[in-house]
Amino acid sequence: MGVFSALTTAVSGMQAQSYALENISGNIANSRTTGYKRVDTTFADLVPDSALNRQTAGSVAAFSQATNSIQGDLNATRIDTNVAINGDGFFVVDQRKSGVGANTLFANQNLYTRRGDFDFDANGYLVNGAGYYLKGQKIDPVTGQLIGTQPEVLRITKDQFPAKATTSIEYSANIPAYPKTNTADSTVPGSELLNPASFPTSNPLATPAGTGLVVGSEITSFLSQSIPGGSVTVYDSLGKATNVELRWAKTTNASAGPPATVDTWNLFVAENTGATGGAVAYRNANVNVTFDATGKMALPAGGTIPLPNMTIGGNAITGIQLTTDGGTALTQNGDVSGQIDARSIRQDGYTAGTLDRVSVSAEGQVIGTFSNGQVVAMAQIAVSRFNADNALKRLDGGAYEETIESGPPIVGLGTSQLVGGSVEQSNTDIADEFSKMIVTQQAYSANTKVISTAQEMLTAVFNIIR
Structure with a gap:
């Protein structure tokens, strides 16, 4: 305990404020990133073990705090395949592993994202701006029932919709x-x-x-x-x-x-x-x-x-x-x-038709409109929720991975709704980030002042020896 401890504590304060500034800079850099969730910083004091009447304030450690549960503003894009979640939940997505076209191989891993700027690629897959492929379940156009029990990467081709004889x-x-x-x-x-x-x-x-x-x-x-x-x-x-x-x-x-x-x-x-x-x-x-x-x-x-x-x-x-x-x-x-x-x-009959446009309903159904006037539900978008959204592990491109702390995914929209033709904006507030940056800068400067003061005190000690 003493001057050297003060130096160590001041250094930990500078490191903590540097960590906070790094998060602030990342939030500001992603203020226009679709579906981005800002990362806040929390601080925890580290108190050394000592007698009750000799306890010191101790040093500090910085930790990140996720804001996955805080929704950003919804912005209309007028692109039918873009979709935003109004409420809790994440889109279930996957990554491409290898191959192209119909031979594309995927990682077969469920990842989760709020980034809903999905659009068709050349092969009929719905891919968002970060390269993640949307997953869901196909719907039988005759019975209207879901095909299969597990979500798979959705591929919607413009195959001809067969004719139906009038009955x-x-x-x-x-x-x-x-x-x-x-x-x-x-x-x-x-x-x-x-x-x-x-x-x-x-x-x-x-x-x-x-x-x-x-x-x-x-x-x-x-x-x-x-x-x-x-x-x-x-x-x-x-x-x-x-x-x-x-x-x-x-x-x-x-x-x-x-x-x-x-x-x-x-x-x-x-x-x-x-x-x-x-x-x-x-x-x-x-x-x-x-x-x-x-x-x-x-x-x-x-x-x-x-x-x-x-x-x-x-x-x-x-x-x-x-x-x-x-x-x-x-x-x-x-x-x-x-x-x-x-x-x-x-x-009830109709001639054959081709796919004209695709839209997304509030319940998450991918709706196809065909040239023969038929409007058919083609797929059900997979959406999952978590008991602890903020405990998900962050990945590049606005994706998240399930952790033990987050708990297993809860399948379904719950009380949430999907909004077609829209995307969710970043939940970063520029004004708030600048305010935090000013406070962080002042705190960092104050820690450097502590180091300067401790150095002067050490210099005084060395002068005694002389």
């Missing part, structure tokens, strides 16, 4: 109780109905009462006794588009009395509107669609009408069902126009 047409409409066909005359009961007597060649009523066919020579009569029900484009398994035209014809009136007890309609689909002679022009769906007194659909049960298999314009149309939401979407109510009000006609 269902969602139909929502109101059919007028009194259809104003060309033959309808309010003074003639039943003139609005489809009259089989007008079709000597082929009775168009549903089988077994009729043939269920309208031939070319009788198109004019059929069009005069039916009303249009709308049209929709459907697709086959190769993505070929075919326009399907629907027409409705009323066949019985409940008000006419027995044998008719309900209002009955037949649905027809155009097969060849230019047909002549005995060629088929329209096909009956062969289902009697009935409505009760309130206008509610009664039959068929479940409200599903299978469309007839046919060939339209050289394209085979098979296996398509007209659905009416259990019968609630198709009604028969009075309408002064006498025409069908087709509120919505939607089908």
Whole structure:
């Protein structure tokens, strides 16, 4: 204890302040680094063991203090693949080991980062500005379920999205109780109905009462006794588009009395509107669609009408069902126009398409928008949280490594959300860093003053000997 101890203590103070200045300089240097977390400095006193009444202030040691749990500002970049975490959590990433393209080999190590400036490289990998590859799980485009249980490096290529054949047409409409066909005359009961007597060649009523066919020579009569029900484009398994035209014809009136007890309609689909002679022009769906007194659909049960298999314009149309939401979407109510009000006609098929753009949802799904209008979830970004974020080991490029102190990763976003088209900025506050730098500089100067004073005291001791 004495002058030499004072020198040692002052030197430890200079070293501690130098360490603090190094952290400050690093924070200022990275004030514009995406996802950077500043490193603060804490100080601890080192007290030598001595008697209670002889204890000294002791020297000092400096330690780093992470700020991983302090979020930086979110900045919009307008780049769809950029993504920021609003809340706790880290993106799971990996490093390239060797190889290029589809043959790229990765380290197969889960690292973690808040740097979300991901963008596609030439091979379809999502890489951030520090060279870390985003990991996640692919999503089955058909079932929407995750593929596999462990995250892997995501590679999204611009392969063609396959076509899907139409299997269902969602139909929502109101059919007028009194259809104003060309033959309808309010003074003639039943003139609005489809009259089989007008079709000597082929009775168009549903089988077994009729043939269920309208031939070319009788198109004019059929069009005069039916009303249009709308049209929709459907697709086959190769993505070929075919326009399907629907027409409705009323066949019985409940008000006419027995044998008719309900209002009955037949649905027809155009097969060849230019047909002549005995060629088929329209096909009956062969289902009697009935409505009760309130206008509610009664039959068929479940409200599903299978469309007839046919060939339209050289394209085979098979296996398509007209659905009416259990019968609630198709009604028969009075309408002064006498025409069908087709509120919505939607089908579930589409042609093949290519990937146009990619975006990220708040839940972390990578959403692909294709040229055929389909929007499909393609992958789920892997995000992990830690009980002790600040105990992670820092690596180059804003990445972190799991440690015993940090605890194992907790998979999932929790209460956090992802913000697409944005990145998280550095959490460094320049004004705060400059303030700390001034204090650090003054503390360093004060320690040098202690050394100067101790030197003068030693000089005085040496002068005694002289």
